[in-house]
Amino acid sequence: MITSIRFRNFRGIQQGVVSRFRQFNLLIGPNNAGKSTLLEALYLAATAGREAVLTHQERTYDVGVSDKDMLGYHPLSRVWTKHGLPERWKGLGRWDGGLLRITVEDRESALRSFTLSTEGGFPKGEEQVVALFSLRSTVRNLEQEAEVLAEKLGGREILPFSGKSLCFCWHPELSYHRQGSATWVIQGDIPVPRRVLFYEMDIIQRHLLLDFYQRMLGEIPGWSHRIAHHFGKVFDIGEPFSVQFLPPAGLDSRWEQGWIAPEKRRAMPIDMYGDGARAAFKLLTPLIALAELTKDGEPGLVLWEEPELFQHPRTLDRLLQEVAEIVHGKPVQLFISSQSLEVVACFTEMARRGQINGSQIIAFRLALEEGTLRSSWFDADNLIAWLEAGRDPRAWGDELTSPLFFSLREEE
Amino acid sequence: MDLPHVFVEGDTEKNVVIHLMERQLSVNLNPGWKKRLRERKGGKAQVIQAIRNELGPELGAAPVRCLVMRDLDEDEGESLDSIRQSVAETVRRLFEERGFAKMPSLAVHPDYANVFTWQSDEPDLRLALHVAHYPSIPGLSQRFTKSTTDDYVLALALHPRTATRLLQGIGLESVGEAALAEKVRQEVPELLRRNGIRMREAKDYVRIYLATVRLGMSPAVFAGKLLSLADEEEIKRVFASLIAALQFVVEA
Numbered sequence: 001m002i003t004s005i006r007f008r009n010f011r012g013i014q015q016g017v018v019s020r021f022r023q024f025n026l027l028i029g030p031n032n033a034g035k036s037t038l039l040e041a042l043y044l045a046a047t048a049g050r051e052a053v054l055t056h057q058e059r060t061y062d063v064g065v066s067d068k069d070m071l072g073y074h075p076l077s078r079v080w081t082k083h084g085l086p087e088r089w090k091g092l093g094r095w096d097g098g099l100l101r102i103t104v105e106d107r108e109s110a111l112r113s114f115t116l117s118t119e120g121g122f123p124k125g126e127e128q129v130v131a132l133f134s135l136r137s138t139v140r141n142l143e144q145e146a147e148v149l150a151e152k153l154g155g156r157e158i159l160p161f162s163g164k165s166l167c168f169c170w171h172p173e174l175s176y177h178r179q180g181s182a183t184w185v186i187q188g189d190i191p192v193p194r195r196v197l198f199y200e201m202d203i204i205q206r207h208l209l210l211d212f213y214q215r216m217l218g219e220i221p222g223w224s225h226r227i228a229h230h231f232g233k234v235f236d237i238g239e240p241f242s243v244q245f246l247p248p249a250g251l252d253s254r255w256e257q258g259w260i261a262p263e264k265r266r267a268m269p270i271d272m273y274g275d276g277a278r279a280a281f282k283l284l285t286p287l288i289a290l291a292e293l294t295k296d297g298e299p300g301l302v303l304w305e306e307p308e309l310f311q312h313p314r315t316l317d318r319l320l321q322e323v324a325e326i327v328h329g330k331p332v333q334l335f336i337s338s339q340s341l342e343v344v345a346c347f348t349e350m351a352r353r354g355q356i357n358g359s360q361i362i363a364f365r366l367a368l369e370e371g372t373l374r375s376s377w378f379d380a381d382n383l384i385a386w387l388e389a390g391r392d393p394r395a396w397g398d399e400l401t402s403p404l405f406f407s408l409r410e411e412e
Numbered sequence: 413m414d415l416p417h418v419f420v421e422g423d424t425e426k427n428v429v430i431h432l433m434e435r436q437l438s439v440n441l442n443p444g445w446k447k448r449l450r451e452r453k454g455g456k457a458q459v460i461q462a463i464r465n466e467l468g469p470e471l472g473a474a475p476v477r478c479l480v481m482r483d484l485d486e487d488e489g490e491s492l493d494s495i496r497q498s499v500a501e502t503v504r505r506l507f508e509e510r511g512f513a514k515m516p517s518l519a520v521h522p523d524y525a526n527v528f529t530w531q532s533d534e535p536d537l538r539l540a541l542h543v544a545h546y547p548s549i550p551g552l553s554q555r556f557t558k559s560t561t562d563d564y565v566l567a568l569a570l571h572p573r574t575a576t577r578l579l580q581g582i583g584l585e586s587v588g589e590a591a592l593a594e595k596v597r598q599e600v601p602e603l604l605r606r607n608g609i610r611m612r613e614a615k616d617y618v619r620i621y622l623a624t625v626r627l628g629m630s631p632a633v634f635a636g637k638l639l640s641l642a643d644e645e646e647i648k649r650v651f652a653s654l655i656a657a658l659q660f661v662v663e664a
Contacts, residue, residue, distance in 0.1 A: 365469065376473040385465030393469065 001299065001333050002042065003188040006158060007373060009176035010169065010184050011037045016373025018364060021188070024324075024356060026344060026363035027337040028394045033366040034373045035337035039198070039303045040079050041184045042335060045167045046301050047075040047193040048134035056114040061146060063133040065116065067193040071286060072209040075198070076131055076171070082202060085173055088128035092171060095127040104170045106180025110152035111168065132169035136190075137161045150185070158185045165190055176371060191301045195293055197286050200305040204279045207248050207255040207271075216289045226288050227258075227281070230322045234280050234315060239263065258285060275310035280319050283307075287323065291330045299331040308340035320346045324356050341392060348387055351380040365393060416477040416661045417466060418449045419459050423632030424615075425481045425561045431639035432651060432658065456482060460502045464509075471510045472535040479661045480541045481654075484526075487557035492543055496528045499541050503530070510535075521660070524653040529660045540657040546650075551597050554611060562614035565635045568650045569621055570596065574642040581641055584625055596621045 004019035013034050027035040050067035053060050066075050077087040093102040098121020103113045116122070116133065135153075137146055147161040154166050166185045169175070175182040216223055228243040241262040248257035248269070258281055261267035270281045287302065294300040308316055320343065327334065336343065344363060351358040358380035365376045378386065378393050386393050420426050426449060459480065470476050482495050496518050503516040512535055521527035526545035531538050546563035550570065556563065568574055575589035600620045601611050611617065618631045627634065639647060648655065 365473070367473070374473065376469045376471075378469045381461075381465045382469050385462060386469070389466060391466070 001188050001331070002186055002190060002301070004186070005038065005041060006154070006185045007037075007041065008154060008183045009179050010041055010182035011174055011176065012368060012371070013037055013373045014176045014371030016368075016375070018366070018373070018375045019187075020362060020377055021333070021335075022362045023327075023333055023360040024347060024362070025333070025335045026347060026361075027335065027366060028339070028344060028363055029366040030395070031339075032368060034368045035366055036305060038366070039200075039305060039335055039337055040082075041167070042186070042301065043069070043196065043198045043303050044075055044079065044132060044169070045134055045165060045184065045186050046190050046196045048132060048167060049193040050118070052116050052118040052133065054114055054116055054133060054135075056111060056149070059145060059149075061135060061149060063116070063135050065118070065130050065133050069193050070195060070197045070212070070290060071203070072212045074129060075193075076129055078198070078202070079174070080171075082200065083173070088125070089131070089171060089173075090128055092129075092131050093127040095122065095124050098122055100127050100130055102170060104181050105172050106170070106175065108179070109170075109181045111149075111181075131171035131174070132167055134165055134167050136165045137163065153183045154185050163187055189299055191294075191299045195290060195298065195300040196303070197290050197301070198303045199283050199286075200303075201309060203282050204275065204310075206282075207251070207257045208245065208285065210247075210254050210256055212286075213245055213256040216286075220289045220292045223289060223292075227285050230284050230288065230326065231260075231277075231281055234284075234318045234322055235277060236318070258282075276312065276315055279310045280315070283319075284322065284326075287326055291326050291332055294331050296331060299333060302327075302332060302334045304334060304336045306338055306340075307336060307343055308338060313342045316340070316342055317346050321350065321355070324350055328356070339394070341394065344383065344393055345387060348380065348383040352384055363393060416479055416658075418479045418481070419462055420449075420481045421455055421459060421483060422453060423630070424565065424635045427632055427636035428561055428565070428639060428651070428654070429479075429481070429658070431636050432647070432655065435639065435644070435647070456498075460498070463499075463502055464506050468506055468510060471506065471537065472512065475536040476538075477661045478537070478539045479657055480539070481561070482541065482543050483561075484543050484545050484559035485557075486559070492526055492545065495543050496541060499528070500530075503539065507535075521653075521656055524656055527653050527657045527660075529657070538661050538663070540660045542654050542657040545653075549614070551593065552617070554601075556613050558613045560614060561635070562618050562631060564650050564654070565631070565638060566614045566617050566621070568642055568646060569618065569634075569638055571643070571646050571650070574638065574646055577641050577643070578638065579625065582625060582627065587625070592621075592624060595624050600624065 003021050004017065006017045007013040008015055012032065018038065027038060029035060047069050048064040048066055050065050052063050052065045054063045069075055080089065081087055093100045100116040100122050102116065104111060116130065135146055135150055150161045150166045151159055153168050158164065164185050164187045166183060169182045172178050172180050224243040228241060239262055241260055244259045244261050244267065245256040246259055247253060248255055258270040259267045260270060270278055290300045307320060311319060347361055350356045351361050361380050363378040363383060367374045383393060418429050429449060467476055467478060480499055484490055484495065500516045500518050507514050514532060516530050518528035518530045518541060521529055526543045528541040544559045544561050544563060546559065546567055549563065549567045570593050572589045575592055579585050579587055579589065596617055604611065615631050618634065622629065622634055
């Protein structure tokens with residue numbers, strides 16, 4: 001399980017630490033507080049699992065570079081396009097017969113130039129999508145040398161390096177004030193890229209990649225049936241129906257589209273339903289697979305942006321309960337960013353009822369002040385006390401008018 | 413101004429604080445402060461738990477202003493100092509949990525032995541502890557083994573000017589404050605004693621007071637009503653220690 005993250009110059013965060021992560025991690029707080037940045041940092045770190053060798057000043061280090069995530073997407077491209085950047089970025093490095101020669105723009109960086117190699121060599125074009133490596137304290141890395149490099153890049157505060165993983169990113173657009181490089185350090189067990197699910201708005205518009213669909217069909221027994229079971233519960237569907245996947249009309253053969261097929265009516269593609277149904281379907285589909293693929297020692301990671309998107313509060317409540325049920329007893333760690341008090345209240349209520357273990361839930365109220373990320377945590381007891389007292393964990397004092405405010409005014 | 417948290421054990425304390433605030437006898441606060449005032453029924457264990465659960469997330473993230481009101485249960489071996497140590501230990505554990513290496517040390521207020529205060533810059537915290545410990549109620553020889561906010565309420569209710577105002581307010585001027593005081597202090601308690609019923613705490617006298625003036629309300633509601641009509645100077649005199657504690661909490 002990932003237990004903490006420390007930032008240096010990544011996107012809008014110049015510095016900051018968030019620790020005490022648990023299985024269910026809610027990220028709350030105002031806009032531009034660092035919630036999405038935290039999710040993206042975790043996503044990029046966890047998907048940096050393709051083996052490579054970094055050479056710097058005649059020393060070599062085993063590192064990881066970005067690999068495809070669970071759904072089959074290239075993580076860096078996904079993050080870039082999310083922020084309006086092109087899928088490929090020239091100037092990140094130079095391809096040299098299978099090697100990548102990297103020059104870091106940041107003049108302050110302890111690592112200005114180095115090479116990356118991989119077994120079989122990097123194909124031409126990779127120099128435009130490889131923009132970070134992950135350095136882990138593993139047996140293969142000489143621990144002392146890895147620690148020296150990690151300290152140079154991350155500072156003394158990351159020591160001891162044992163049990164940690166350092167990400168170094170040289171894409172200028174992803175660094176604080178375009179400084180040219182960013183580092184972040186994660187403590188704890190990081191899953192492999194194929195067990196990392198990053199679910200954000202963009203996924204709702206997409207179909208499943210054929211490669212992902214075929215892999216899951218082979219690995220997850222009764223996958224479609226289970227999707228139908230959980231989807232039916234979320235939307236309280238009484239009539240029998242099944243879930244099927246077919247190539248979407250008019251698109252190339254790389255994709256598969258989900259269909260809802262009622263027994264007594266014509267089937268319809270999920271994308272013809274409302275956005276709430278589409279959003280829930282496209283979360284449940286990979287999540288059910290992910291939960292099935294994990295076991296002790298092979299954890300999974302879910303990064304979920306704004307579950308409340310398109311959902312009526314009652315549907316949202318049921319969706320969150322289904323998610324909790326799907327990952328129950330599984331080594332799946334969830335990071336959920338939200339602006340919704342309903343999301344906070346639903347998890348709090350599940351903890352109070354014992355539906356999820358109260359010791360496995362924590363909420364972080366994040367705040368970003370002049371580049372410094374601050375966080376304040378709420379465990380289950382804190383959340384219960386605050387909600388019972390009519391207080392809103394998303395804000396201090398009278399910063400906002402929440403529904404609770406009206407309830408209290410009535411009481412007074 | 414930062415809204416104060418007020419941790420109390422019951423409705424009487426809650427109503428007293430609300431009315432002290434509403435009459436602006438101590439400080440003039442943003443009306444939103446009422447949202448922070450939640451009584452913790454069930455006693456001191458709940459108050460301690462509430463301090464941990466409600467203050468924790470704010471420590472270090474926002475200025476925290478906090479008043480803790482406690483009864484003094486001498487019959488259970490409590491003393492002013494043991495309560496001070498208990499609250500300091502609660503705050504110490506809270507600090508430890510939140511990563512602040514500080515040892516809270518609550519100082520005795522220069523004017524009131526039953527008020528303890530502590531101030532910290534990092535995290536930004538002002539905390540006052542008020543322990544109910546009213547010196548003595550005029551005309552009442554009985555010493556209670558349990559000191560509560562009802563001691564203060566009773567002292568105020570028996571004050572001649574306040575009692576007169578109350579009787580006028582409910583159309584019982586003819587009873588007279590002296591006769592009322594005599595019944596509450598002597599006649600009814602003596603009658604109860606003769607029937608084997610012992611008076612244990614000030615709340616018992618408050619109930620006699622309510623029965624005598626035929627007010628069908630709880631002692632907690634009565635506390636609020638009393639503070640809304642009592643003489644300002646008299647309130648300031650009786651509740652001087654509590655007002656001092658509140659003022660410490662909300663000082664800039």
